[in-house]
Amino acid sequence: MDDTTTPPAAVRRSRLDAAALASVIIGGLLFCSWFWISLTLLVSGFASLPALGTGLLLLIPWLLVMQAAVRLERRRVVAVHGISVILPPRRRSRRTGAAGWIHNRWLELGTGAFWRGALHHHLAMLVTGVFFLVFLALVWLGWTAADIALRHGPVEIGTLELSRWMLGLIATASIVLSAVMLILGALADRGLARGLISGSEDDLREQVAELAERRQGAVDSAAQERRRIERDLHDGVQPRLVNLAMTLGIAKNAIHTDPDRAGELVGQAHSEAKAVMTDLRQLARGIHPAVLTDRGLDAALSALAARSRVPVDLEVHLASGELPGLDREREAVAYFVVSEALTNIAKHSEASQASVSVTQTSEVLQVRIQDNGRGGAQVRRDGRSTGLAGLTDRVRATGGRLELIRPDGGGTALIAVIPLGARPAGPATPTARPAIQEAL
DSSP states (O other), X not given: OOOSSOOOSOOSOOOOSHHHXXXXXXXXXXXXXXXXXXXXXXXXXXXXXXXXXXXXXXXXXXXXXXXXXXXXXXXXIIIIIOOOOOOOOOOOOSOOHHHHHHHHHHHHHTOHHHHHHHHHHHHHHHHHHHHHHHHHHHHHHHHHHHHHHHHTOOEEETTEEEOHHHHHHHHHHHHHHHXXXXXXXXXXXXXHHHHHTSOOHHHHHHXXXXXXXXXXXXXXXXXXXXXXXXXXXXXIIHHHHHHHHHHHHHHHHHTTTOHHHHHXXXXXXXXXXXXXXXXXXXXXXXXXXXXXXXXXXXXXXXXHHHHOSSOEEEEEEOOOTTSXXXXXXXXXXXXXXHHHHHHHIIIIIOOSXXXXXXXXXXXXXXXXXXXXXXXXXXXXXXXXXXXXXHHHHHHHTTTOEEEEXXXXXXXXXXEEEXXXXXXXXXOSSOOSOOHHHHHO
16 A cells, blocks of 8 residues: 555645535544544554553554555545645655565654644544534524424423524524534634644655655666676677777788788778677667657567567557656656566576566556566675666656565566656656767
């Protein structure tokens, strides 16, 4: 239950409309039901802790429900009251699978925003519940007074006689006061939201910490990319350039004594120079593929699937007319996730079939790569086989997450979820086409 979707971080205007009044009524109904259930679970859980910790059987479900309730409360406050709300990003676990999900739940419990949200959830139900009960009492009083005035006429209460006009006045005043109760309840609800979940310095500090962690992920990803380029240049291009220089040197020395031999060497050097240019083009594509810039993500992934040694079933569902297009950073991240995953499948998985699914919604871009191989893939940071670790850092730099799961049918599935709501904290990949590629 991760925050793969979030409401707008801030709305610039406050409002009090029918939605705010309806929220008071809903809060009152929750006060009459869920409020007491929640308190019962909480008190019973703490009371049962000394009994061999059996209270955890009540507290753990309560905490999970509270985490969902806090997220719903934040969205309700933004949608209903339109106040500015800081939604602090949560620290996310780097683990995958069930362990990562449990760790994420634990990390959320350690934030002040969660506990303030839980307190606001109950106080909002309590406050709106009081106003709602007074509203119901006034509506009942007004309805009863109007019914008596219309059906029975004047009535006597002890020594006091109430005429039809007096009963009508009581009914009118009760209805007006009931509407006032709803308005006051909405104002009180908005005031609670401003005080408890509209944001604080702690939230800003959490946001700064999360952005720093994203930046570190971008730095780590860029460092790994730089090491890859250095390795490719040192092991691939540099020896061929040395060989090219030696061939031209021999041809230079032989140009007067053995012109035929010199011509043959120049021809070899020419062929070697074209081969080195091809290597440099491939290296430049590794930085930012030309097809990704020229034709977009769909065509780039099709090219990857066509070059793969393992047959690939590719499905790409990108933005239609009503959805915004992808920026270059997120396109590059999705491309490299698929590229690295298909390379790992071909080298290590012994798979006979792979599938790639890319789906864009209004909020996230989800990339899923699955194979039917022997499994065993891991995210390692020990200096060897760090490709998946680099992908994890690259995806995290966008504010997303990378999960490695093992489906029941065998093989491995890699799922990258890349949010589309904001630009990355740092450059996960270079965004300008490299100068060497332009020169070639």
